[in-house]
Structures are given as structure tokens and as C-alpha cells.
Amino acid sequence: MMRVWAWGALLFGCMYFALPLIGMTEFSLSMRRGEYSFDAYRVVLADPRFQATFAYSVVMALVTIAFGVLLVVPTAYWVRLKLPKARPWVEFITLLPLVIPAIVVVFGYIRLYNTSSVLPLTGSVMGTNLLLMFGYATLALPYMYRSVDTGLRTIDVATLTEAAQSLGAGWVTILGRVILPNVLASVLSGAFLTFAIVIGEFTMAALLDRPAFGPYMQILGANRAYEPAALAVIAFGITWACMGLIGLVNRFSRHTQAKR
Amino acid sequence: MGFLDLDRLEKSFNETRVVRDFSLSVEKGEFVSFLGPSGCGKTTTLRMIAGFETPTSGAIRIGGQDVVNVKPNRRNIGMVFQSYALFPNLTVAQNVAFGLKVSGAPRDRIAARVDEMLAMIGLPDLGGRYPFQLSGGQQQRVALARALAPAPQVLLLDEPLSALDAQIRVSLRSEIRAIQQKLGITTIYVTHDQEEALSMSDRIVVMHKGIADQVGTPSEIYNSPATRFVASFIGTLNQVDAVVEDPANGTVEVGGQRLVLGRALGRARGARVALAVRPQALRIGAPGPGEVGLSARVVETQFLGAVQRIVVDLGGAPLSLDAFNRAGAHLPQTGSQVTLSAAAEDVLVLVD
Amino acid sequence: MVNRAASRRRIDLRWVGLLPFAVFAGLFLILPTLYIVVGAFRTPQGGFTFQNILDLNTPSIRSAYWVSIKVSFLSALFGCLIGFGMAAAITVGGLPKRIREPLLTFSGVASNFAGVPLAFAFIATIGPAGLITLWLRQDFGINLRAYGWNLLSTPGLIVTYLFFQIPLMVLIITPALDGLRREWREAASILGASAWQYWRMVGLPILFPSLLGTMALLFANAFGAVATAIALTGPSLNIAPILLFAQIRGDVLGSPNLGYALALGMIVITGLANALYIWLRTRSERWLK
Incomplete structure (x- = not known):
């Protein structure tokens, strides 16, 4: 009896997930009338604006990841090592982006950093790019921080630090050559998740008027029929790849730890 | 039922x-x-x-x-x-x-x-x-x-x-x-x-x-x-291997010595059995009536507070016995030969 | 004296390590938010006022909030129910263990598959020319539109949001279901309780804070979603995030400070939902420690 319900719930859920995925795939292949073809993909991939916006978003994602790692790893490490008192506060702040909608944050950016302010970031293209990157970093902050902090919990930060110090290592060496390699799996998990979030992000990029992949998809969606479905398949593939890589990284790190 | x-x-x-x-x-x-x-x-x-x-x-x-x-x-x-x-x-x-x-x-x-x-x-x-x-x-x-x-x-x-x-x-x-x-x-x-x-x-x-x-x-x-x-799970129990010599009157051979338990064993002559005896059932001294005696060499003595535990060697098998720690009680020297006694009914014959 | 000065300096130095993080969070998270919050209580000339908050009470803004709340609430509710059903199926439902990991992995992917591409997937499936729409019309003669179905509407939005709400629920509630100990079920059973009595008196009450808390989280999650809604319906649907989007782009409300008030309203609603989530979580953890 129980099992019948269980199968029912599971099948219903799986149908719910499967149908849109089948739908978008089917649609993306139906550009040529009467037969399946990759025409939609061909058109999309050949579109110079696709190439430009996709490249832009990839670069933004990579820069965001680099910035996020440089910001989060030392902070989480420092809090664990020296400032356990500050932990609840830091954690609270890292969770704020889940509470404050992204649209509100970017609204604040636009007003706070406009051309007539002290820090006129939106005044130049580079400044706006930088602002968008900071925005992405806030979006990714909860995931990045939690991931790294979980990684730090599994290693003995204090002992590793003292051991490194006793061998004459400075802070940069400790962070870069002792702590980072030990939490690499967690950092990579956070990085892939950041990539998945940034690559298709729409709200911030659109409101800051940057030529990113998210706004491009939205514009294409408003004007074309089959190409958006192809984009959806590509985006889903990217998300899937990022999650798959996270799983892979975790499994790999579990193995190396088990061996130790 | x-x-x-x-x-x-x-x-x-x-x-x-x-x-x-x-x-x-x-x-x-x-x-x-x-x-x-x-x-x-x-x-x-x-x-x-x-x-x-x-x-x-x-x-x-x-x-x-x-x-x-x-x-x-x-x-x-x-x-x-x-x-x-x-x-x-x-x-x-x-x-x-x-x-x-x-x-x-x-x-x-x-x-x-x-x-x-x-x-x-x-x-x-x-x-x-x-x-x-x-x-x-x-x-x-x-x-x-x-x-x-x-x-x-x-x-x-x-x-x-x-x-x-x-x-x-x-x-x-x-x-x-x-x-x-x-x-x-x-x-x-x-x-x-x-x-x-x-x-x-x-x-x-x-x-x-x-x-x-x-x-x-x-x-x-x-x-x-x-x-x-x-026997091994409940309490401490000494176990030594023995061979049945005469099942009728309970004669067994242990480490080259003969022991007469005075009861029928229900095992065939020549059968290998395990004898078991609790540490507190053993004492040092010559056997009295209804008791059996064996000679063994003292290996070590342990002080356990209220009790002294004496470990002896009997034909290669370790055996321990407990004696109350009374003032004036003197412990046998390590390496000396002693006679152990126990009531015959306290010596158990175990099956596997 | 010397000692105290030295120790004070050491404390100062420790906090210096947090400076980069504090500067980043201050400049790009807290200050922008505070700017909006303060702006909601200011007149264009800079004075203090409640007028902006009061001005939110127009039919259009009221309806935008109301539709937003309705969509978020219903998508959270259905997401909770269906997600709970699926999580229960793989944890306590007696299904083969092999199903569990793939479903959790998929949930991780699907809960992150939001925004513009998600809208495209649903348009391709149950939009006006979508796979299911055409299939039902051609093979069964069922015209969804005639039954009042329209993807570009609030029900359509709910159905689309469920695609990331359900897996999010699965991800959060599965550990909670794993936390239900086998002994509780056995103890209830040996005391004479039926399976239903166990769930009613023990299982569900233990899960209740987690369930309600997760629902609050799903609510906040849906409430702040902008991209999916815009890609699905364009600027036509009147919900709070889309209205705010339009306001930021072109000041459709005709008053910047009213825009701040609109944003403040969103922070308050998602903030309340999250506070409820945290409160209920601590409650359930107290029980289970």
C-alpha cells in the first residue's frame, strides 16, 4: 500500500521533471518543418551576439570565481582560526543574499554608484563590469562560503597552521600551499555552483545593461521560436555539467581522504 | 508448554x-x-x-x-x-x-x-x-x-x-x-x-x-x-585440556598428572575434554576430603586489592586462582612449586 | 599597563583579518540595501516621511504584491506537497535504494535550473505551440486554451516555478526524513499504533517545523524570482518583482522614492519568510538534539 503511493509520488514527480526537458529538446530540434534537425543550434551557435554574450558571461563567471575564492577562503579560514566569536555574524551576512532579492541589491547599486556619486562605478564600462562582478559575488556568497566552511571543518585548521608556522611559513604560504589544497574539493564545488549561477544570470546584468548571456537569451526568446529552446537545452547542459563536476570532485576527494 | x-x-x-x-x-x-x-x-x-x-x-x-x-x-x-x-x-x-x-x-x-x-x-x-x-x-x-x-x-x-x-x-x-x-x-x-x-x-x-x-x-x-x-563468556574460568582415562570413576590426565573426580563422565576413554574451574574455587594447599590436588609452578602474583591473584603453570596451560588478601597471608614465591586443591565437584568437564 | 595595551593591540589585529570581507559586504550588500531602506522613508527633498509606504496602497501596487504573494505561496505549497511526497518515497516509502542518489543529484541540477532557460522549456512544452499542447489538440482534440489554460498567467507561473521548487524541497526535506528514527516507528507500532496513527501523532508533528520552515524558504525563493517571470510573460504580468524591474528601468511609478518603498516591501516579505524558517528550524533541532 505504502509502496504503491511511493511509486506514484515518484512517477508523478519524474513526469513533471521529464516533460519540460523532453518538450524543450523536441522543440529545439523541430526548426526544419517535418523532420528533426540541429538547425536551431546551428543558427544560435553561429550568431555573433551569442558568441559575444556567452564569452562575456564565461569571463564574468571566471573572474567572479577568482574573486570569490580570494575573498572567502582567507575569511573563512581566519574566522575558524582566530575569530570564532565572529562566526555567527559572518555566517549571517553570507546568508543575507538569500533573503534580500537580487533585484533589490542591484537597485541599490544603481542608485549608490551612479555617475554623480562618490564612487561612480556605473560611469564607465569597466566600472559597470566590476560592479556586476561584485553583484555576482554576493549572489554566490552563500554557496561559496558554506562550501568552503564545510571543507575547513573537516581539517584541523589550528594544527595545520601551527605546523606550517613552525616550519617558517608566512600567511600567504599557509593559505596558498596548506589550507587551499586541503579544501580544494570544497572550493571547486563552490566554484562550479558559482559558474552555474552566473552563466545564465539575468536580473543584474539586464538592469546594469551589460551584454551578458542571460539578457541575450531573454531578447532572443521574445523574438524567435526555436532558438530559445536550443538555448534552454544548452543552459541545462551547462547546469548539469556543473553539478556533475561537483559530484565528481566530491567523490574524488572522498577517495583520496579514505586512502590517507 | x-x-x-x-x-x-x-x-x-x-x-x-x-x-x-x-x-x-x-x-x-x-x-x-x-x-x-x-x-x-x-x-x-x-x-x-x-x-x-x-x-x-x-x-x-x-x-x-x-x-x-x-x-x-x-x-x-x-x-x-x-x-x-x-x-x-x-x-x-x-x-x-x-x-x-x-x-x-x-x-x-x-x-x-x-x-x-x-x-x-x-x-x-x-x-x-x-x-x-x-x-x-x-x-x-x-x-x-x-x-x-x-x-x-x-x-x-x-x-x-x-x-x-x-x-x-x-x-x-x-x-x-x-x-x-x-x-x-x-x-x-x-x-x-x-x-x-x-x-x-x-x-x-x-x-x-x-x-x-x-x-x-x-x-x-x-x-x-x-x-x-x-564457560569463557561468564566470569573468569580456568580451562585446561585433559584426556579421559577412566570414564567410570572420572579419572583424567592433565599435564602429566592424574586426577580422580569420583564421578562418571559419560565420555569415552581417550576422549579429549576441557576441565574448567573458577579462580575462587582453587586454593593452595594439600587436598582434603572430597578434594582433588595438582602440582603446578607459580608464574606470577597480581595484587588486586581485596584479592590476590596467583597465576600458575600447569603442563603449559596458565591457571589463575584467587586468595583473599588477609594480613599475614604470605604469597608463594614466583617459580616455586605449589600444590593446588579444589573440591572435585567444582572441577567442571566441558563439551565443545 | 603595558600588558593591557599589548593585548588590546592584538585584538585589533585579529579583526583586521576580516577587513576585506567587511568592506565587500558593506559596500556591495549592506550599504545598497540600507540605501533602499532609508530611501523608502525619505521625501525627494531628503526629509523623513511615511508617505512612500502609504503610497504603496494603490490598486495596481496592491494587486502586484497580492499576485506575487499568491504565486509564491501556491508554488511553495505545491512544491512542499509534491517534494515531500517524492522525498518520503525515497526515504521511508520502501523503494529500492538505487533510486535515491540519482534523484538527489537530479534535484541538485533542477533546483539550479531557473531563470530564462526554464521559461523557454515550459513555453516549448505547454506554451501555445508547445509539445503537450499540440499533442493534446492533435491526438485527443483537447484544446487547453479552451479550458482556460494560459502559460503566460499566474497558474502558468506557478506550474513553471514548481520545476525548481519541488527539487529544492526534496533536497532540504530528505535529511529531515532521514532523521526520523526507525525506533520511533517501531515503538509506535509495538504500542498498538497503525501506520496512519504513527504519522499523525509522531512522524508529521516531528517534521512539521521543517516542513513549514522549508515552505517559508520556498516562498522567499519564488518571491524574489524575476528572470523566469520576465522571460515567461514579458513585462505584462503585474507582480512585484516585474513592477520593480520596470520601475528601475523607466520609473514607471513616477517617483523614485516610491520605488524604494516597493523594494522595501519585498525585503520585508522575504525577510519575514526567512525569519520564520530560521525560527522553526531551531525549534525542530531542539527536539532532535
């Missing part, structure tokens, strides 16, 4: 036979312990009685009725779990009331019974507390009250004290036994702690590799273990 009958119970998980050919008849009001190391099948047997596991074959009868196909919630059994398993969302009183409530008992009867039970376990004022506000010992008492509240026919306890501190364990031991005797409830108690089993039970079932090695009263189990396993 007893009140609770287990008849040739078998349980296999895949290829592993966890319980084999287990038969037991428990009288009404009896307190029976299943004693054995972990993985011996005692918990599986208990869970079959509760109905959480279905026997591969065999029968379980309560009051003459076969319950193998009866669901746990229809068996009218009370059970106390190792981890207490109190419902964390309910207060102590609600936990105790749970069994009566699901059976649809009237509210005033439930309230009266809950008060009665809480008074019985000595926690009459904690009815409004939540489990997380109680100590481990208090939680286990509440678990006992919860199991007893619906007045079950049989009470099952699955290592109920093993998660508690040593001190609470001892006091709760006698408390559980007192409540059981007062209610006269048929009880099965699973434990790996021999002291618990010996001090609480009417009878003990010593289990080993899915088999009931021996069933008997605590003194039977302790004083005349039937198998090598029981």
Missing part, C-alpha cells in the same frame, strides 16, 4: 543463518535474559517476538496463540529500546499515554493510568517535560512506563541500560527487576552484560552464533557452564 513459546525458530538474512533452531518456553511472570556477544542473534530473536522480523521458519506462541502472522501493533507486547526511542514531540505524560490513546481508551482512564505509571517509576512531577529535558536514566524510566502503560502480556527489553552511566545502570537494574516482580509480567531481557543477566534473571539463555548454548538459572549458568563458550 509455557506462556511464551518459541518453537524451532530460524532466521536467515540472505545466506547467513542469524538464529538457528531456537526453542524456548517461558513461564508466565518469568524474567528471562538473552545473553551473548554482539551478533549472536539475541536482538534478532527479540525482534521476531516483537514482530519486526519475520522468522524464516518456526513458531512463536503467546498464551497458546501463534503470532507469527500477527502485526506488531496487534501483539499486545511492550518494548523498551536501547536508545529509549521516546517521541521527541510529546511530553513525558503524552509518551506514556500513547499506547492507551491509540487504542481509544477513555480520557480519564488514560490520565489515571499515566499518573499511576509515573508514580511507579518515581517521576510523578515530570509529566509535563519533554524528553530532551530529561537525563538518560529518566528517559529510560519513562520508556519503561510507556511500554507498561497499556498492560502488555509480554515485556521486551533490548539492552535498555547499555547507553547509561555505570552507576545509573546498577540502580536501574534493581528498579526494573522490582517493577517486573511487582507486576508479575513475563519479560525477555536482551543484554551483553553478564552481571546484568546474572543479577536480574530467573533464567538465562546464553547465545552464541545464533544458537542457544545453554538455558538455565543464573547459578546453573555460572556454576556449571555446559559449553566452552558459556
Whole structure:
């Protein structure tokens, strides 16, 4: 009896997930009338604006990841090592982006950093790019921080630090050559998740008027029929790849730890 | 036929036979312990009685009725779990009331019974507390009250004290036994702690590799273990290999010396047996009437406070004996040859 | 004296390590938010006022909030119910263990598959020319539109949001279901309770804080979602995030400070939902420690 319900719930859920995925795939292949073809993909991939916006978003994602790692790893490490008192506060702040909608944050950016302010970031293209990157970093902050902090919990930060110090290592060496390699799996998990979030992000990029992949998809969606479905398949593939890589990284790190 | 009958119970998980050919008849009001190391099948047997596991074959009868196909919630059994398993969302009183409530008992009867039970376990004022506000010992008492509240026919306890501190364990031991005797409830108690089993039970079932090695009263189990396993599991016991020379008058050969036990052994001439004797049954000195004596070399002496333990070597096998630590008692020198004596009836002949 | 000065300096130094993080969070998270919050209580001339908050009470803004709340609430509710059903199926439902890991992995992917592409997937499936729409019309003669179905509407939005709400629920509630100990079920059973009585009196009450808390989280999650809604319906649907989007782009409300008030309203609603989540979580953890 129980099992019948269980199968029912599971099948219903799986149908719910499967149908849109089948739908978008089917649609993306139906550009040529009467037969399946990759025409939609061909058109999309050949579109110079696709190439430009996709490249832009990839670069933004990579820069965001680099910035996020440089910001989060030392902070989480420092809090664990020296400032356990500050932990609840830091954690609270890292969770704020889940509470404050992204649209509100970017609204604040636009007003706070406009051309007539002290820090006129939106005044130049580079400044706006930088602002968008900071925005992405806030979006990714909860995931990045939690991931790294979980990684730090599994290693003995204090002992590793003292051991490194006793061998004459400075802070940069400790962070870069002792702590980072030990939490690499967690950092990579956070990085892939950041990539998945940034690559298709729409709200911030659109409101800051940057030529990113998210706004491009939205514009294409408003004007074309089959190409958006192809984009959806590509985006889903990217998300899937990022999650798959996270799983892979975790499994790999579990193995190396088990061996130790 | 007893009140609770287990008849040739078998349980296999895949290829592993966890319980084999287990038969037991428990009288009404009896307190029976299943004693054995972990993985011996005692918990599986208990869970079959509760109905959480279905026997591969065999029968379980309560009051003459076969319950193998009866669901746990229809068996009218009370059970106390190792981890207490109190419902964390309910207060102590609600936990105790749970069994009566699901059976649809009237509210005033439930309230009266809950008060009665809480008074019985000595926690009459904690009815409004939540489990997380109680100590481990208090939680286990509440678990006992919860199991007893619906007045079950049989009470099952699955290592109920093993998660508690040593001190609470001892006091709760006698408390559980007192409540059981007062209610006269048929009880099965699973434990790996021999002291618990010996001090609480009417009878003990010593289990080993899915088999009931021996069933008997605590003194039977302790004083005349039937198998090598029981002998080694219960208390400290010296074991030496011996060869039967004359089964009729109980003559055996041990480490080149001859021992006449003066009773028939029921084993063939030349059979290899194990002799067992408790450390406190041995003494140093020449054998008196009804005693047997052996000569051995002292290997070492250990000071254990109230007791001195002397380890001797008998034909290559170590043997220990305990002597009370009295002032003026002098210990034999290490390396010296001594004569050991024991009452012939205290020397046990074990089967494998 | 010397000692105290030295120890004070050491404390100062420790906090210096947090400076980069504090500067980042201050400049790009807290200050922008505070700017909006303060702006909601200011007149265009800079004075203090409650007028902006009061001005939110127009039929259009009221309706935007109301539709937003309705969509978020219903998608959270259905997401909870269906997600719970699926999580229960793989944890306590007695299904083969092999199903569990793939479902959790998929949930991780699907809960992150939001925004513009998600809208495209649903348009391709149950939009006006979508796979299911056409299939039902051609093979069964069922015209969804005639039954009042329209993807570009609030029900359409709910159905689309469920695609990330359900897996999010699965991810959060599965550990909670794993936390239900086997002994509780056995204890209830041996005390005479049926499976249903166990769930009603023990299982669900234990899970209740987690369930309600997760629902609050799903609510906040849906409430702040902008991209999916815009890609699905364009600027036409009047919900709070789309209205705010339009306000930021072109000041459609005709008053910047009213825009701040609109944003403040969103922070308050998602903030309340999250506070509820945290409060309920601590409650359930207290029970289960």
C-alpha cells in the first residue's frame, strides 16, 4: 500500500521533471518543418551576439570565481582560526543574499554608484563590469562560503597552521600551499555552483545593461521560436555539467581522504 | 508448554543463518535474559517476538496463540529500546499515554493510568517535560512506563541500560527487576552484560552464533557452564585440556598428572575434554576430603586489592586462582612449586 | 599597563583579518540595501516621511504584491506537497535504494535550473505551440486554451516555478526524513499504533517545523524570482518583482522614492519568510538534539 503511493509520488514527480526537458529538446530540434534537425543550434551557435554574450558571461563567471575564492577562503579560514566569536555574524551576512532579492541589491547599486556619486562605478564600462562582478559575488556568497566552511571543518585548521608556522611559513604560504589544497574539493564545488549561477544570470546584468548571456537569451526568446529552446537545452547542459563536476570532485576527494 | 513459546525458530538474512533452531518456553511472570556477544542473534530473536522480523521458519506462541502472522501493533507486547526511542514531540505524560490513546481508551482512564505509571517509576512531577529535558536514566524510566502503560502480556527489553552511566545502570537494574516482580509480567531481557543477566534473571539463555548454548538459572549458568563458550563468556574460568582415562570413576590426565573426580563422565576413554574451574574455587594447599590436588609452578602474583591473584603453570596451560588478601597471608614465591586443591565437584568437564 | 595595551593591540589585529570581507559586504550588500531602506522613508527633498509606504496602497501596487504573494505561496505549497511526497518515497516509502542518489543529484541540477532557460522549456512544452499542447489538440482534440489554460498567467507561473521548487524541497526535506528514527516507528507500532496513527501523532508533528520552515524558504525563493517571470510573460504580468524591474528601468511609478518603498516591501516579505524558517528550524533541532 505504502509502496504503491511511493511509486506514484515518484512517477508523478519524474513526469513533471521529464516533460519540460523532453518538450524543450523536441522543440529545439523541430526548426526544419517535418523532420528533426540541429538547425536551431546551428543558427544560435553561429550568431555573433551569442558568441559575444556567452564569452562575456564565461569571463564574468571566471573572474567572479577568482574573486570569490580570494575573498572567502582567507575569511573563512581566519574566522575558524582566530575569530570564532565572529562566526555567527559572518555566517549571517553570507546568508543575507538569500533573503534580500537580487533585484533589490542591484537597485541599490544603481542608485549608490551612479555617475554623480562618490564612487561612480556605473560611469564607465569597466566600472559597470566590476560592479556586476561584485553583484555576482554576493549572489554566490552563500554557496561559496558554506562550501568552503564545510571543507575547513573537516581539517584541523589550528594544527595545520601551527605546523606550517613552525616550519617558517608566512600567511600567504599557509593559505596558498596548506589550507587551499586541503579544501580544494570544497572550493571547486563552490566554484562550479558559482559558474552555474552566473552563466545564465539575468536580473543584474539586464538592469546594469551589460551584454551578458542571460539578457541575450531573454531578447532572443521574445523574438524567435526555436532558438530559445536550443538555448534552454544548452543552459541545462551547462547546469548539469556543473553539478556533475561537483559530484565528481566530491567523490574524488572522498577517495583520496579514505586512502590517507 | 509455557506462556511464551518459541518453537524451532530460524532466521536467515540472505545466506547467513542469524538464529538457528531456537526453542524456548517461558513461564508466565518469568524474567528471562538473552545473553551473548554482539551478533549472536539475541536482538534478532527479540525482534521476531516483537514482530519486526519475520522468522524464516518456526513458531512463536503467546498464551497458546501463534503470532507469527500477527502485526506488531496487534501483539499486545511492550518494548523498551536501547536508545529509549521516546517521541521527541510529546511530553513525558503524552509518551506514556500513547499506547492507551491509540487504542481509544477513555480520557480519564488514560490520565489515571499515566499518573499511576509515573508514580511507579518515581517521576510523578515530570509529566509535563519533554524528553530532551530529561537525563538518560529518566528517559529510560519513562520508556519503561510507556511500554507498561497499556498492560502488555509480554515485556521486551533490548539492552535498555547499555547507553547509561555505570552507576545509573546498577540502580536501574534493581528498579526494573522490582517493577517486573511487582507486576508479575513475563519479560525477555536482551543484554551483553553478564552481571546484568546474572543479577536480574530467573533464567538465562546464553547465545552464541545464533544458537542457544545453554538455558538455565543464573547459578546453573555460572556454576556449571555446559559449553566452552558459556564457560569463557561468564566470569573468569580456568580451562585446561585433559584426556579421559577412566570414564567410570572420572579419572583424567592433565599435564602429566592424574586426577580422580569420583564421578562418571559419560565420555569415552581417550576422549579429549576441557576441565574448567573458577579462580575462587582453587586454593593452595594439600587436598582434603572430597578434594582433588595438582602440582603446578607459580608464574606470577597480581595484587588486586581485596584479592590476590596467583597465576600458575600447569603442563603449559596458565591457571589463575584467587586468595583473599588477609594480613599475614604470605604469597608463594614466583617459580616455586605449589600444590593446588579444589573440591572435585567444582572441577567442571566441558563439551565443545 | 603595558600588558593591557599589548593585548588590546592584538585584538585589533585579529579583526583586521576580516577587513576585506567587511568592506565587500558593506559596500556591495549592506550599504545598497540600507540605501533602499532609508530611501523608502525619505521625501525627494531628503526629509523623513511615511508617505512612500502609504503610497504603496494603490490598486495596481496592491494587486502586484497580492499576485506575487499568491504565486509564491501556491508554488511553495505545491512544491512542499509534491517534494515531500517524492522525498518520503525515497526515504521511508520502501523503494529500492538505487533510486535515491540519482534523484538527489537530479534535484541538485533542477533546483539550479531557473531563470530564462526554464521559461523557454515550459513555453516549448505547454506554451501555445508547445509539445503537450499540440499533442493534446492533435491526438485527443483537447484544446487547453479552451479550458482556460494560459502559460503566460499566474497558474502558468506557478506550474513553471514548481520545476525548481519541488527539487529544492526534496533536497532540504530528505535529511529531515532521514532523521526520523526507525525506533520511533517501531515503538509506535509495538504500542498498538497503525501506520496512519504513527504519522499523525509522531512522524508529521516531528517534521512539521521543517516542513513549514522549508515552505517559508520556498516562498522567499519564488518571491524574489524575476528572470523566469520576465522571460515567461514579458513585462505584462503585474507582480512585484516585474513592477520593480520596470520601475528601475523607466520609473514607471513616477517617483523614485516610491520605488524604494516597493523594494522595501519585498525585503520585508522575504525577510519575514526567512525569519520564520530560521525560527522553526531551531525549534525542530531542539527536539532532535
